[in-house]
Amino acid sequence: MTHTPFQLLHATHLAGLRPSLIFNNSPSRAATDALHASFILFPDPAHPSRTLKFATSDPSGFKDYNVGTLVHAYDCKDQSFGDYLKMTGGDGRMAFVDRKEMVAVLGGKVGEGMADGERGNAAKRSLEETAAGSSTAGGAGLDTATAPGRKKPRISLAPEEVEFIRRVKERERVIGDVSDPMVVGAGSKDFSNIIELSRKRIADLHRKVDPKTKGVAPSSSSSSRPDPRRGATTQARPTPHAKSSRHKTSDAPIPIIIVPSAPTARLTLWNVKQFLADTTYIPTQKFIDDGVPKPTQLTFERTLRSGHPGAGVAGFPRTYLVVDNADGVRMEDWPRVVGAFVTGQTWQFSRWKYRDPMLLFNKVKGFCLKYVDEAPPGDVDKWPVTKLDVNRNTRHNDYTAVNKFWEGVDALILGEKRGVFFE
Structure with missing residues (x-):
């Protein structure tokens, strides 16, 4: 049987x-x-x-x-x-x-x-x-x-x-009302003009191509207009002139940082800018409770302190791109990935270029952000990643954790990845 x-x-x-x-x-x-x-x-x-x-x-x-x-x-x-x-x-x-x-x-x-x-x-x-x-x-x-x-x-x-x-x-958005007589029962409609409008739109795009970006792979989103469903704090997808995980210019490549996509992670696209740029940790749950939509990706500017080893280096990166979906990083752009925050689960890397954690952290600096009173999650202790500790209720330890992160990233940029960014 x-x-x-x-x-x-x-x-x-x-x-x-x-x-x-x-x-x-x-x-x-x-x-x-x-x-x-x-x-x-x-x-x-x-x-x-x-x-x-x-x-x-x-x-x-x-x-x-x-x-x-x-x-x-x-x-x-x-x-x-x-x-x-x-x-x-x-x-x-x-x-x-x-x-x-x-x-x-x-x-x-x-x-x-x-x-x-x-x-x-x-x-x-x-x-x-x-x-x-x-x-x-x-x-x-x-x-x-x-x-x-x-x-x-x-x-x-x-x-x-x-x-x-x-x-x-x-978060639902009504895109049509079937009770509207203009939508239902209005008889056949002629959509033949859509083809002509599409041809004109494509022709306009070809005429506006910047010679500097010629040959660059197109963005996964063809529009740079902001999504009306998202709040004012959400950044729109970059235009072909912006530098992102899908767009790399030869004059000033932007380093990429990958964070987890799970809303339960300690660091996400909701709170990464406040932590790495402003040295203040705000739990992700607060943004969710306030109804703040998650950005699709974001960039932030970093201020170098006086005496920083990169301050006197021409072209040392000040702008960083953060994504939570490694599928959006092209294979040729993986050398720009300088940091990855992990959750301790190997399935997080299932669609990454480097699926083996040991190989990944030989190419990228790994970090795990956790509360000081909790154990490292999953397999973090088995991997060569740097653990960053913050307190649950007090913020005096945030600066130390952020400084530890930048020390690791700066060492990678000034060392193994020097030729990627400014040589």
Whole structure:
């Protein structure tokens, strides 16, 4: 009898076991999570001493999800949906209702011998019975599909999930109203002039190309106008004349600093300028609570103190670019990366040019910002990174941490990367 990965996961769960995650078809190389594994091994129900191997991209037998997404959602089943979204990339994410159904099935609420279609319907009934009669926190909830004539129940959400949904709705922007008769039922529209307008726009752009930037790769955003959804503190994406991770000019290359994208990190795009330029640490959560949108990237000017070793060096960098998405750094611009703040998790480097932490920190100066009373997170102690300590409630230690950061970056710029920036 052939078993689907979903059926095997169910049997493994009931046996109190966990699938094995491996890299590159090598059982000796264990992966930390399913999204970064190459293959997943399940115990064979017919022969417990054997295993059945599936690639993470194989169909799981549960809806349209692959094996990697299924097992990762299973591993995160005890976490809130909000935390699950923060840990999961867009390509490996399971929908809220599907995740609830999966947990209901694997939790033993549905018979093991059911067919796929029966299992899905039984899981839905189990969810409806659990949620019926319960109110959602703060009046928020999601309706589930029910049989005709039955009252629709509401699925209860944890307080942090309600808050996450509230913040998402606050950032929604209406781009069209289907109730407007000008949008619906207005008959066919002629959009043929769009082609001509596009041709004129492209021709205008070609005429305005600066000879100095000829041959430079185009920006990922074709417009430099600010996003109306963002506040006044948010910087617009740079124009082709600005220096960014996607634009490098030969006369004055800008050093790049990478910070974590997770809002739970100590240093993010919200508070990095205040910390590195103004020597004042402000927790990220304060910006989130105040409704400040996160910039897509930012630049800041650094003031060199009197007697600084770079003050007398022509072309020593004063301007720095900060990003939290290494995908935006071209391969040829990686020599400009001078610092990276880490969270202690290896998956942070999964899409970087240097995925091996030891190789990465041989090319880039690594830092970990943490509170003085907490232990270094994850694998930080295993890596050659500099730990920067700040106090939770007092700011007298901020200057020392910032000065320690710049000492490391300056040594790299004046040493190994001297030829990148001013020689």
